[in-house]
Every structure is written in structure tokens, then in C-alpha cells.
């Protein structure tokens with residue numbers, strides 16, 4: 001069963017070796033196991049539903065709790081300490097477009113807020129009820145999961161937007177195709193959620209971000225239906241798909257999506273290279289991308305992430321040998337690991353691997369073969385399970401992400417790390433923070449930061465620690481010319497930092513657009529722009 005207060009299936013546990021635990025104690029400090037509130041106790045605090053009866057709506061308090069929160073750290077804190085507070089008043093699971101239309105018109109007539117819900121994997125508060133007092137209905141799209149059309153001749157497929165990653169891929173793979181969109185949340189996130197948040201998969205270098213893969217589809221809005229045909233390209237004015245991408249449930253419900261698919265690759269290989277330090281690694285990555293090497297994945301970890309990954313890997317003997325080998329090649333404490341993926345036809349995989357290794361060598365990189373890359377590939381959807389284990393050990397873990405121009409990246413990354421690491425020093429708390437570069441472009445690259453700190457006794461204090469770190473990091477990102485999100489979206493957690501990057505006119509344009517689709521402001525209020533779109 002899916003965990004209601006953590007990540008993933010309750011059948012899967014991620015273990016932490018005793019040396020990894022000892023490392024955390026050394027770096028962050030000893031900690032007490034985090035609290036785990038009882039499901040039934042929280043359900044007892046769920047207020048009565050304010051929704052009128054409707055055959056499609058279920059008002060069961062347990063079900064409402066299951067759809068109340070996503071996967072952000074504030075969500076975890078609310079669920080684990082038992083401070084949920086706001087619940088949807090009911091949950092509907094429409095089975096087709098007619099039922100989606102029916103729910104939207106019911107919500108309009110009865111002044112109900114409607115939250116479209118994909119897989120609930122949002123890490124920025126996208127699917128949480130807002131505090132504005134209106135009744136809230138969560139519409140989970142999980143039953144819209146069929147492949148509606150498979151168009152091999154045009155490399156297109158049409159899916160119900162509630163299809164999850166594994167179901168989508170299984171249906172395509174059975175026919176020899178793939179979408180190639182693999183966010184780390186792949187196991188539970190959905191096609192509609194990917195589109196509505198402008199998601200980016202781990203192999204976006206080869207397959208493209210979701211905005212490259214989303215060819216068209218259907219959005220049902222309070223103001224009507226938007227049909228987007230899958231043109232290969234068009235110069236007919238601004239592209240309306242761009243309004244749907246990143247719309248965060250504010251303009252309507254995406255019911256069907258047409259996606260661009262590819263035949264399954266002949267081969268896929270993942271390699272690891274170590275560099276003496278971050279600067280050398282970064283220079284190599286930039287060179288690879290600007291030389292247009294057709295790689296499918298690049299992930300350069302800083303020295304702290306590299307050493308933490310090796311410690312968490314748990315295979316102490318192998319890791320000791322690796323350290324020895326790298327030391328013999330002159331790589332010490334500051335060494336950084338680059339994982340790169342090559343995907344495609346066998347010959348091109350071989351050539352690209354060669355070319356990537358040549359660039360690596362030019363920057364002093366030491367190739368250590370495929371073991372670490374294979375390990376990453378095997379466990380890439382398993383690492384989020386560590387969040388459960390870390391909580392049980394008394395540590396909160398959160399991530400944040402942005403993208404900088406190459407020009408700004410080194411200084412910005414350094415500043416970001418400093419702000420996170422020193423962010424709680426005034427209260428005597430230490431923060432373990434590290435970064436990697438994972439989505440790489442000719443003009444710059446994304447920075448993905450992970451930070452861990454000790455849970456406090458109360459929900460308020462833990463939340464306050466998170467707030468301070470998040471705020472300091474977000475302001476640092478803005479000050480260095482980064483975007484507030486490269487892939488997670490805005491939701492509520494990034495909302496205070498959006499206006500500086502969009503500008504006043506930009507924010508008004510967004511609010512006006514939303515109002516056109518949703519004149520009464522019932523769709524997912526409080527996200528992306530303020531709750532009641534300003535008139």
C-alpha cells in the first residue's frame with residue numbers, strides 16, 4: 001500500500017548502514033527518532049465536510065486525509081506531527097471527461113474550490129487546500145489512465161492525463177516505444193501533473209523536458225474546453241500549449257494529453273568519471289554540452305554529495321578500493337563524481353562514450369567504468385525512500401532546485417551552499433548540504449541542492465527551521481540571477497519569490513489569463529498567483 005505519511009510503498013524500506021548513521025551523527029549531530037502521528041487520531045480531527053451531496057463525491061475523512069497533502073517538507077511535518085489542519089471536504093475520482101465537466105459545473109454552481117490531483121507528488125504545496133474558507137473538492141484524475149490512441153506512424157500517443165509513469169511506460173513499451181520522461185517521482189507522478197508543473201525527467205538531455213514531449217490535448221476549464229492539436233510546429237501566433245504547461249491546476253483540468261514518443265533505444269549505458277574537484281568537473285560538463293555530444297544524462301555531484309553518496313552506498317569494501325584507486329591517480333578529498341548516460345543506437349552509444357571520455361580526460365577525469373552508473377540506474381527511483389528512513393533517524397531532508405547561466409553558476413552555487421550550511425548556526429544546529437548539476441544546457445545548468453537538518457521537538461520549530469533555510473536559499477537564488485524553480489514549479493512555497501522574476505506586468509498577465517479560463521477563481525486557488533486573481 002502507498003504510505004499516507006511518507007514516500008512510496010510501505011513494502012519498501014531503504015536501509016541506512018551503521019557507518020552512514022554514524023556519519024550523520026558526526027556531521028549534523030545525534031538525533032531522536034522523528035514523531036509519527038497516528039492515522040486515526042488525525043482523522044478524528046478532520047472537520048465535517050461542507051460539501052453538498054453528489055454521487056461522484058466521497059466525504060470519508062480517511063480518504064480526505066489521504067488527499068490532503070503532497071510531498072513537500074511542510075507536508076511531511078503536518079502529516080508526521082499530526083498538524084494537518086486543512087483537509088479537502090471531499091474527493092471525486094471522475095472516470096471520463098463528462099464526469100470532469102459535471103464536477104466543474106457543480107463546483108461553479110456551489111462556489112466550491114476544485115483542486116486537480118495527479119499523483120500528489122508535488123514538493124511545493126500544489127495540491128493543498130488554501131486557507132480562504134471556501135469548501136474544497138479534490139478531483140483525483142487516477143481513473144483517466146488509459147492509452148486512448150497509439151499513432152506509430154506519427155510517433156504520437158494519446159493518454160488519459162491521470163496515467164502514472166509506470167503505467168504510461170508499460171503501455172508504450174509493450175509496443176516498442178517510450179516517452180522517456182523519468183522524474184525521480186516516476187513511480188507515482190502522472191502525465192497531467194508533469195504538464196501542469198513543467199516537469200523535467202532525468203534523461204531530458206535525450207528525450208526533452210515535458211514541454212518538448214507535450215504535443216497537445218484537452219483542457220476542461222470553467223469557461224469552456226481548450227483543444228490543442230498536435231502540430232509538429234506552428235507559426236500561428238503564440239503557442240497555447242505554453243499556457244497549459246505550468247498551469248498548476250489554475251486554468252482547468254487536463255483530461256487528455258498527446259505526447260511525442262520514440263522507439264525504445266537499442267542501448268543505454270551509464271558511466272562514472274571522477275574529477276579532482278568541482279571546477280574541473282564543471283568545465284568538463286560545459287565542454288561536453290557545448291560540443292553537442294548526444295548524451296542522455298549528466299549528473300555532476302559536488303565533493304560533499306560525492307562522499308555522502310559513497311558513504312550511503314553501504315558497500316564499504318568496494319568504496320575503500322575506489323578511494324584507493326582514485327588516490328593513486330591523484331584525486332583526494334575534493335573529488336567529484338560525474339555520472340553520464342548514453343542512449344541510442346549501439347554505434348552512436350560507442351562513439352558518444354568515446355567522445356565524452358576524451359573530454360573528461362582533457363580535464364583530468366578518471367573513468368571508473370559502469371558499476372556506479374549501473375547502481376544509479378538501478379536505484380534511481382529508490383533513493384526517495386531514504387526520506388522515510390532519515391525521518392525515523394530524526395533528520396529532515398529537503399531539496400531545492402534552480403538553473404543559472406554558466407557565468408553565474410560557480411559563485412551562485414557556492415553562495416547557496418554557504419547560506420544553507422550556516423542557516424541555523426545561530427541556534428546551534430548544523431545543516432548538511434550538497435549539490436549536483438543535472439540538467440545541462442548550452443547556456444547554463446540546473447543546480448539541485450539537498451539539505452538535511454535535525455527535527456525539533458515540535459512541528460512549529462521544525463517548520464521554522466525549514467522556513468528559514470528555504471527563505472535564505474530562495475533569496476540567494478534570486479540574487480544570483482536564478483529562477484525560483486527549474487522543475488518543481490511554484491505551488492505555494494515558491495509563490496513569494498515569483499514576482500521578482502516575472503515582473504509586475506508579467507504577474508498581471510498570468511492573473512488575467514487565469515481569470516479568462518476561470519472567471520470565479522475556483523480552480524486551485526492560492527497557487528502560482530495569489531488566491532483571488534486581482535481584477
Ligand SMILES: Cc1cc2nc3c(=O)[nH]c(=O)nc-3n(C[C@H](O)[C@H](O)[C@H](O)COP(=O)(O)OP(=O)(O)OC[C@H]3O[C@@H](n4cnc5c(N)ncnc54)[C@H](O)[C@@H]3O)c2cc1C
Nearest residue numbers: 118119120121122183184185190192193199200248249254
Ligand atoms: C521524491 C520526489 C522526486 C521528484 N523528482 C522530480 C524530478 O525528477 N523532476 C520533476 O520535474 N519533478 C520531480 N518531483 C516533483 C513532482 O513529482 C512533479 O512536480 C510532478 O510533475 C507532479 O506530478 P503529480 O502527478 O504528482 O502532480 P500533483 O502533485 O498531483 O499535482 C501537481 C500540480 O499539478 C496539477 N495537476 C495535476 N494533474 C493535473 C491535471 N490532470 N490537470 C490539471 N492540473 C493538474 C495540480 O493541481 C497541482 O497544481 C519530485 C517529487 C518527489 C516527491
